[in-house]
Amino acid sequence: MRKKEKRFPDWTKTVVGLCLGLIGFMIPLFVHFDGLSFAGHLTLGIFLVAASFWMLEPIPIYATSMLVIFLQIVLLSTQGPLFQDSSLPEFQLEAAAQEQVWQVPDSAVDGNQLWLRKGARSSEAIQIEVVESEAGFTFVRSGELSEGTAIVSDVNHKLVGYTPASYTLFLGTLASPIIILFLGGFMLAAAAVKYNLDKNLTNVLLKPFGQKPMFIILGLMLVTAVLSAFMSNTATTAMMMTVAIPIALQIDTKDKFRIILALSIPIAANLGGMATPIGTPPNAIVISALNQQGIQLAFGTWMLIATPLVIVMLLAAWGLMRFFYPPTVTSFKLQLDSAFEKSPKAIIMYAVFALTVLLWVTEAQHGIPSGMVAFLPIMALTVSSVLEKEDIRKLPWEVLWLVAGGISLGLSMENTGLAVWLVSSISWDVLPQIMLLLVFGFVALMLSNFLSNTVTATLLIPLAVSMGTSGIAGEGFSLVISAVLIGMACNMAMLLPISTPPNAIAMSTGYIKTADMVKIGGIIGIIGLFVALAYAVLFWPAVLL
Amino acid sequence: MSTIYILCVEDEPEVLDVVVRDLAALEDVFPIEMAVSAEEARQIIKEIEENGDKIGLAICDHVMPGDKGVELMIEMQNEPFTERTRKVLLTGQAGLDATIEAVNHARLNRYIAKPWDPENLMKVAIDELTTYVIEAEKNLLPFMSSLDARRLQEAIRARGSISDY
Numbered sequence: 001m002r003k004k005e006k007r008f009p010d011w012t013k014t015v016v017g018l019c020l021g022l023i024g025f026m027i028p029l030f031v032h033f034d035g036l037s038f039a040g041h042l043t044l045g046i047f048l049v050a051a052s053f054w055m056l057e058p059i060p061i062y063a064t065s066m067l068v069i070f071l072q073i074v075l076l077s078t079q080g081p082l083f084q085d086s087s088l089p090e091f092q093l094e095a096a097a098q099e100q101v102w103q104v105p106d107s108a109v110d111g112n113q114l115w116l117r118k119g120a121r122s123s124e125a126i127q128i129e130v131v132e133s134e135a136g137f138t139f140v141r142s143g144e145l146s147e148g149t150a151i152v153s154d155v156n157h158k159l160v161g162y163t164p165a166s167y168t169l170f171l172g173t174l175a176s177p178i179i180i181l182f183l184g185g186f187m188l189a190a191a192a193v194k195y196n197l198d199k200n201l202t203n204v205l206l207k208p209f210g211q212k213p214m215f216i217i218l219g220l221m222l223v224t225a226v227l228s229a230f231m232s233n234t235a236t237t238a239m240m241m242t243v244a245i246p247i248a249l250q251i252d253t254k255d256k257f258r259i260i261l262a263l264s265i266p267i268a269a270n271l272g273g274m275a276t277p278i279g280t281p282p283n284a285i286v287i288s289a290l291n292q293q294g295i296q297l298a299f300g301t302w303m304l305i306a307t308p309l310v311i312v313m314l315l316a317a318w319g320l321m322r323f324f325y326p327p328t329v330t331s332f333k334l335q336l337d338s339a340f341e342k343s344p345k346a347i348i349m350y351a352v353f354a355l356t357v358l359l360w361v362t363e364a365q366h367g368i369p370s371g372m373v374a375f376l377p378i379m380a381l382t383v384s385s386v387l388e389k390e391d392i393r394k395l396p397w398e399v400l401w402l403v404a405g406g407i408s409l410g411l412s413m414e415n416t417g418l419a420v421w422l423v424s425s426i427s428w429d430v431l432p433q434i435m436l437l438l439v440f441g442f443v444a445l446m447l448s449n450f451l452s453n454t455v456t457a458t459l460l461i462p463l464a465v466s467m468g469t470s471g472i473a474g475e476g477f478s479l480v481i482s483a484v485l486i487g488m489a490c491n492m493a494m495l496l497p498i499s500t501p502p503n504a505i506a507m508s509t510g511y512i513k514t515a516d517m518v519k520i521g522g523i524i525g526i527i528g529l530f531v532a533l534a535y536a537v538l539f540w541p542a543v544l545l
Numbered sequence: 546m547s548t549i550y551i552l553c554v555e556d557e558p559e560v561l562d563v564v565v566r567d568l569a570a571l572e573d574v575f576p577i578e579m580a581v582s583a584e585e586a587r588q589i590i591k592e593i594e595e596n597g598d599k600i601g602l603a604i605c606d607h608v609m610p611g612d613k614g615v616e617l618m619i620e621m622q623n624e625p626f627t628e629r630t631r632k633v634l635l636t637g638q639a640g641l642d643a644t645i646e647a648v649n650h651a652r653l654n655r656y657i658a659k660p661w662d663p664e665n666l667m668k669v670a671i672d673e674l675t676t677y678v679i680e681a682e683k684n685l686l687p688f689m690s691s692l693d694a695r696r697l698q699e700a701i702r703a704r705g706s707i708s709d710y
Contacts, residue, residue, distance in 0.1 A: 234707045238698045238702040399708045500710075501709060
């Protein structure tokens with residue numbers, strides 16, 4: 001009987017992750033940070049526990065998302081125990097002591113700020129000037145106050161700076177338009193796989209690329225990118241591998257062409273995911289963060305921004321692999337038999353697929369939001385029984401939860417002032433905007449190589465957005481450009497087998513070594529960041545304005 | 546992760562050695578356990594079960610002193626622990642009756658006649674183990690480089706068990 005190898009015990013990472021998360025959660029409960037509201041402290045705790053759990057994965061990342069939403073509805077909602085019955089303590093101003101000088105309790109003054117009481121649960125900060133302070137009272141000067149104005153008598157009250165949201169806001173993230181958009185995409189992809197549309201399309205699309213090995217690679221990459229723009233990157237990679245493996249088996253094991261074959265597919269799948277909003281989950285985080293700021297990014301606009309970048313990067317990757325791994329093989333047999341299913345259900349599916357994609361890309365022309373269009377496949381594929389109960393159960397629901405948790409956390413980071421507080425500690429405006437984007441993009445790229453792309457986007461994008469909205473980053477900081485760029489940087493991370501699931505799938509074939517992936521993936525990440533930055537500065541403004 | 550074993554049962558030690566040699570390429574991922582009788586095989590199965598490991602493939606001779614191979618296979622088919630194990634009969638002398646019984650009651654997956662072609666034995670082992678891991682394992686990636694990668698990738702696509710994160 002084989003002896004079990006002594007390994008580093010599996011539970012160490014779990015224990016470290018759990019402890020860090022717990023400590024992170026406790027810190028804001030015991031330490032007071034100036035300038036951060038009570039609710040901001042709670043959100044910081046949730047942010048820290050989520051970040052530790054997402055990074056070290058003591059529990060699955062989608063479970064962390066569920067935990068986040070749970071903590072939010074308990075700790076931050078109007079209906080939760082903390083905010084259920086509370087209301088802001090009130091102080092009504094008496095007649096002016098002098099012209100525009102008012103007597104208020106000491107506890108109502110926070111530096112040169114004072115909070116107007118707008119209602120039992122809402123308040124608004126105004127600037128005042130402290131004249132003098134005596135015997136528990138402070139005299140302040142302000143033109144915005146008058147006799148009888150209600151102010152908040154205690155600036156440390158938990159409702160100051162935060163208007164609690166209903167718990168339905170947090171729960172509602174799971175039905176937000178972007179989640180429905182993804183659900184529509186998932187259902188289309190599931191139907192396509194069920195009726196082998198993905199395989200047949202691949203075989204048809206690969207035909208024009210002829211017989212030359214490097215052209216076939218180009219074809220494989222383009223087809224992979226196109227499919228992964230609408231399907232999951234992982235499913236696309238697995239499907240394309242079934243095309244690539246028979247080729248690899250014909251080739252001598254020492255031929256470098258096998259490396260190209262196994263590397264080209266995950267790279268193209270990772271890149272292709274950027275091309276549409278539904279291509280990969282980090283895109284959802286970008287779009288929902290922008291939605292929150294009232295910026296709607298149409299499906300077609302996203303594609304217009306992203307597709308040129310994807311094409312350039314595909315060509316760059318192709319050239320790189322050709323340079324580093326010159327192939328010696330000159331020909332091989334490629335079996336490309338397509339047999340499109342012609343059953344009524346399959347035909348309904350083709351029609352629904354085509355119509356949905358058409359309506360998505362023409363969103364700017366007809367004005368129907370993509371999240372609304374997404375209900376067309378959801379409805380049509382189930383009404384027509386193209387997808388049955390079992391198929392619906394098999395959808396990647398945990399990805400929707402993961403994204404919903406990310407969106408929900410972003411909401412609280414924004415409306416408790418945590419995001420602004422986190423970025424305001426550094427004076428970003430000393431950096432030119434392009435450097436700022438580069439720094440943020442680089443951090444995203446690095447983190448995303450080790451963490452889930454979606455998690456990286458979830459942690460970084462609220463910060464980037466708040467830099468724009470709070471004016472910390474200086475004039476002319478474009479929310480759209482910075483959020484999209486960081487999203488792209490997250491998707492460009494393909495350094496290691498653990499960076500993305502497609503990388504792990506390619507690695508498992510044994511055709512490539514980690515060093516190959518690090519070499520090509522690393523170069524692509526860096527080139528990609530700079531190319532994306534160039535596009536962001538030179539091309540995107542023309543599309544977005 | 547628990548280990549998936551290949552179990553070879555054959556009463557002649559020289560023949561057993563040849564079987565093991567023919568399957569040596571799989572041994573890194575699927576360690577091979579050898580038994581010279583049904584009795585010893587039962588002992589090994591029990592040990593593997595107690596260790597929390599699994600048996601993916603059983604290659605069994607029929608004519609042996611003591612219990613016959615087909616009897617052992619029927620027994621394995623009826624035990625939940627070895628029900629999913631792929632079962633291959635490797636024999637020269639199993640009569641029609643024994644073979645029929647193996648097919649009907651042990652859900653025999655393959656029959657290989659002695660003498661066998663080593664390449665064919667390897668192909669059968671890879672095929673059967675691929676089927677086993679697709680049926681029994683959640684994560685297929687660790688088996689990609691030693692088994693039928695194309696079928697495993699196809700299973701990943703069809704299952705949709707790995708999502709984008």
